[in-house]
Amino acid sequence: MIRPEIQNVKLRFGIIGNSEGLNRAIDIAMQVAPTDLSVLITGESGVGKESFPQIIHQFSRRKHNQYIAVNCGAIPEGTIDSELFGHEKGSFTGAIGDRNGYFAEANGGTIFLDEVGELPLATQARLLRVLESGEYIKVGSSKVQKTDVRIVAATNVNLAEAIAEGRFREDLFYRLNTVPIKIPALRERANDIALLFRKFASDFAEKYRMPAVQLTEDAKEMLLAYPWPGNVRQLKNITEQISVIETNRDINAAILQNYLPAQTPESRLPMLRGGRGSGKTFESEREILYQVLFDMRRDMTELKKLVNTLMAERGGHVVTPAAASPNYFQDASYNLMPQAQTPISISSMKHGNSSKIDDDIQDTEEYVEETLSLDEVEKEMIRKALERHHGRRKNAAKDLNISERTLYRKIKEYGLE
Numbered sequence: 304m305i306r307p308e309i310q311n312v313k314l315r316f317g318i319i320g321n322s323e324g325l326n327r328a329i330d331i332a333m334q335v336a337p338t339d340l341s342v343l344i345t346g347e348s349g350v351g352k353e354s355f356p357q358i359i360h361q362f363s364r365r366k367h368n369q370y371i372a373v374n375c376g377a378i379p380e381g382t383i384d385s386e387l388f389g390h391e392k393g394s395f396t397g398a399i400g401d402r403n404g405y406f407a408e409a410n411g412g413t414i415f416l417d418e419v420g421e422l423p424l425a426t427q428a429r430l431l432r433v434l435e436s437g438e439y440i441k442v443g444s445s446k447v448q449k450t451d452v453r454i455v456a457a458t459n460v461n462l463a464e465a466i467a468e469g470r471f472r473e474d475l476f477y478r479l480n481t482v483p484i485k486i487p488a489l490r491e492r493a494n495d496i497a498l499l500f501r502k503f504a505s506d507f508a509e510k511y512r513m514p515a516v517q518l519t520e521d522a523k524e525m526l527l528a529y530p531w532p533g534n535v536r537q538l539k540n541i542t543e544q545i546s547v548i549e550t551n552r553d554i555n556a557a558i559l560q561n562y563l564p565a566q567t568p569e570s571r572l573p574m575l576r577g578g579r580g581s582g583k584t585f586e587s588e589r590e591i592l593y594q595v596l597f598d599m600r601r602d603m604t605e606l607k608k609l610v611n612t613l614m615a616e617r618g619g620h621v622v623t624p625a626a627a628s629p630n631y632f633q634d635a636s637y638n639l640m641p642q643a644q645t646p647i648s649i650s651s652m653k654h655g656n657s658s659k660i661d662d663d664i665q666d667t668e669e670y671v672e673e674t675l676s677l678d679e680v681e682k683e684m685i686r687k688a689l690e691r692h693h694g695r696r697k698n699a700a701k702d703l704n705i706s707e708r709t710l711y712r713k714i715k716e717y718g719l720e
Contacts, residue, residue: 308333316354319502320495324487328355335482336362341434343419343479344457346486348701349536355484356415356455365453368412371405376418376697376707383426385442394443406439406450413453419479420460420471421706427472430454434478454479489534493527499535500526503542514552516545521556529563682717685710689719 305321309329312318318329335342336359344352353372360370378386385395389404405414416422422430433439434454438447456479465471489496500518508515518526531537541562545554684703692698700710714720 306330312358316358318351318354319499320492321498322487322492322495324485324491325495328484328486329358331482331484332358333362335359337364339453341453341479341481342455342484343476343482344455344484344486345462346457346459347488347532347534348459349534350486350488351535352457352459352486353415353417355486356413356457359455360413360415360453363413363453365412369409370413370415371409372415372417373405374417376421376700377711378708379711380423380708383423384429387426388429388439388441389448390442391444394441398443401441404439404441406433406452407448409452410450411452413455416454416456418458418460418707419456420458420462420465421708424470424472427475431472431475431478434475489531489538496526496531496538497523499538500542503539504546507543507546511547513546516542516549516552516554518559519553519555522554522559525556525559525563681713682719685713685717686719689714 305326309326312329312333318325332355342359344355346352356372357370360366373387375383385402385404387404387406389402389407390398392398392400429439433450433452437449437451439450440447462471462476466473466476497518504515544562549558551558688699688702692702696710697707700707703710
């Protein structure tokens with residue numbers, strides 16, 4: 304039986320669902336709200352983490368003061384310290400006046416740091432000081448400022464892995480994680496999926512002034528069986544697409560299938576088999592490309608040694624792939640497999656000058672280092688990811704397995720704006 308106060312919170316903040324994990328998360332948020340403890344909200348992208356900091360703020364003694372939500376992943380690395388802590392006039396190019404940061408503006412209130420796992424290490428050190436002593440220093444200043452701010456953070460990054468890789472401070476994690484709240488993924492809330500679809504369908508019917516779409520039984524089964532990698536956000540987007548595009552208001556499995564991606568982004572990535580990469584699924588196309596090229600380099604080095612051995616035993620003329628095509632490895636970096644090249648051949652010939660033979664046998668490892676460049680490949684991958692996600696940088700960054708800040712910098716660097 305759901306407690307009445309939890310049901311009231313759902314109605315007030317527009318939270319749909321009755322799963323045990325969701326109710327537990329709401330209950331923890333309500334209990335911790337009257338305190339000033341830091342809260343870390345975790346969960347996959349699209350589960351609705353943004354509602355919980357508002358619950359905490361509205362049920363706290365700070366509810367009449369400022370509430371500021373900051374997307375840490377959307378602020379460029381060079382300006383994030385200024386955004387959070389403020390800056391002094393003349394502290395950097397373009398600083399034409401003093402500016403208060405979010406911690407000054409939210410004094411006495413609550414600040415929500417979304418995507419906190421994307422913060423640079425230097426900014427993490429500044430944030431740790433705020434959590435420990437309530438002190439911070441503006442960019443370009445030496446004067447210590449004080450702030451009384453309740454910090455609620457959220458992330459879809461596995462912070463334990465980020466700590467192990469040196470991308471996130473362990474001491475900051477424990478400061479933020481005083482009270483953890485885990486928001487369950489949509490696939491863990493099977494009983495809520497159909498309920499959410501009906502709610503979204505009703506909302507879009509009212510928005511676009513049309514009858515609400517309804518699911519047939521086979522469509523409901525398909526909806527429940529789908530893994531929903533984008534969680535509630537993905538379900539809402541698909542419901543809106545169906546509501547706008549389909550003229551038939553009864554949606555069966557055949558119609559629904561057209562709107563459900565056949566595979567998640569992870570399952571679309573290929574797997575390298577054999578050698579050192581056997582059985583390993585790689586997380587990005589760039590990593591696959593590097594692995595293939597490095598394997599090619601190793602194979603070419605071994606081939607060169609074999610040719611040297613053969614030439615030591617008998618005279619012969621060697622045409623290496625690098626000699627046959629100066630763009631051999633350049634071609635490989637774009638196509639993974641080179642175009643047809645002049646084959647390696649050892650033909651009978653009279654014993655000749657050994658220095659001529661040495662000249663023909665090029666140092667493959669050195670050649671690869673000079674010609675291996677993946678800038679154009681990276682640019683093309685970013686362009687295609689942006690096209691796939693219709694310019695939505697956050698989704699493209701997730702698909703490429705990089706931070707949104709890194710993607711923003713790459714877009715600027717390659718002129719893809």
